[in-house]
Amino acid sequence: MRALMYLGTRNMAIQAVPEPQAAPDEVVLKVSAASICGSDLHGFLGKSKKRVPPLIMGHEFTGDVVAIGPEVEGFAIGDRVTINPILTCGRCEECQRGRSSICPARKVIGIDRPGAFAEYVAVPAHLCFKLPDHVGDVEGSMIESLSNALHIFDRSLHGLIKSVAIVGAGTQGLLALQVARLIGATQVFITDLVPSRLRMAEQFGVTAAIDVRSADPVAAVMERTNGRGVDLSVEAVGHASTQRQAVSFLKQGGEAVFLGLGAESNVELDGLAIVNRELTIRGSYAYTNLDFARSLDLIGGGKIDVKSMVAPKALDRGVEMFETLVDRPGELIKVALVP
Ligand SMILES: [Zn+2]
Ligand SMILES: [Zn+2]
Numbered sequence: 001m002r003a004l005m006y007l008g009t010r011n012m013a014i015q016a017v018p019e020p021q022a023a024p025d026e027v028v029l030k031v032s033a034a035s036i037c038g039s040d041l042h043g044f045l046g047k048s049k050k051r052v053p054p055l056i057m058g059h060e061f062t063g064d065v066v067a068i069g070p071e072v073e074g075f076a077i078g079d080r081v082t083i084n085p086i087l088t089c090g091r092c093e094e095c096q097r098g099r100s101s102i103c104p105a106r107k108v109i110g111i112d113r114p115g116a117f118a119e120y121v122a123v124p125a126h127l128c129f130k131l132p133d134h135v136g137d138v139e140g141s142m143i144e145s146l147s148n149a150l151h152i153f154d155r156s157l158h159g160l161i162k163s164v165a166i167v168g169a170g171t172q173g174l175l176a177l178q179v180a181r182l183i184g185a186t187q188v189f190i191t192d193l194v195p196s197r198l199r200m201a202e203q204f205g206v207t208a209a210i211d212v213r214s215a216d217p218v219a220a221v222m223e224r225t226n227g228r229g230v231d232l233s234v235e236a237v238g239h240a241s242t243q244r245q246a247v248s249f250l251k252q253g254g255e256a257v258f259l260g261l262g263a264e265s266n267v268e269l270d271g272l273a274i275v276n277r278e279l280t281i282r283g284s285y286a287y288t289n290l291d292f293a294r295s296l297d298l299i300g301g302g303k304i305d306v307k308s309m310v311a312p313k314a315l316d317r318g319v320e321m322f323e324t325l326v327d328r329p330g331e332l333i334k335v336a337l338v339p
Helices: 038-044 143-154 171-182 195-203 217-224 240-248 271-276 289-300 315-327
Strands: 002-008 011-016 026-035 060-068 080-083 120-124 128-130 163-167 187-192 208-211 230-235 250-258 280-283 310-314 334-338
Touching: 002 315, 011 315, 026 080, 038 315, 060 120, 060 143, 080 143, 128 289, 143 171, 143 289, 163 171, 163 217, 163 240, 171 187, 171 195, 171 230, 187 195, 187 217, 195 208, 208 217, 217 240, 230 240, 240 250, 310 315, 315 334
Parallel strands: 163 187, 163 230, 187 208, 230 250, 250 280, 310 334
Antiparallel strands: 002 011, 026 060, 026 120, 026 334, 060 080, 080 128
């Protein structure tokens, strides 16, 4: 079969590799769409220590069941599924307390074992979720992305979030914007420096899309919140300067959530302000099975627009797509590779 093989920093190629076989508890899927994640781009640039070449990446995908291991129950040939790609242990303290996204023993398809930038992929059957008929293959490959955005809000007090500021209008920022609107935030701000992304934020009903090339984002948010700031800020870039900015957006008692994986950041924060103003700063990593199931329901129910964000492209153009996403981020927001 053909697979997009990660061979080293900025080095990928389409290669012929053997088709995967299903272990007793696994199914083999014929991949129908696999989206490129920001973390895959990170890997492509050699910045993800977890991705060791040679590796077939790809953890956001949909496919049709074409082979079934002897121990698998509940699946039939031809079932259309999407996959929660995180294998957790189910036994550690974090798993037992519902925080499986930080299970220390977790393994991820497309990082720790071959992923879906290929014609076929083998996956443990218990990670498969059947796709409703009306959810398309490409749309379905966005369910994983949305799970991350839902996890941001999971530990916040939903009813009390009236205002949100989001740093970065990439996939996660734009999904967080839609989730914030869905849970009733009346003011949602987003910042970026790519005009096409800011325009898409406007399409999704942002209160103000702030172009950081021409405006001071903190001043702009303060002006629109009567100098108070926002309840919740989401940092979806991952640099020290934008992490500091996310904290500066907060009103007294507000909460900043760091999500961006960007560069290694050694962020300096105003410790006294954190104490005096009772600020909360926390990280959000991946998602739980509950976030994943909710994501499937929201996309299935048409509550979140993922279609406008993702462009299907042929798997054979995979190398070109990785280069485009890394070098010209204004052209595409999200790409789904279709074998
Ligand atoms: Zn991802
Ligand atoms: Zn665990």
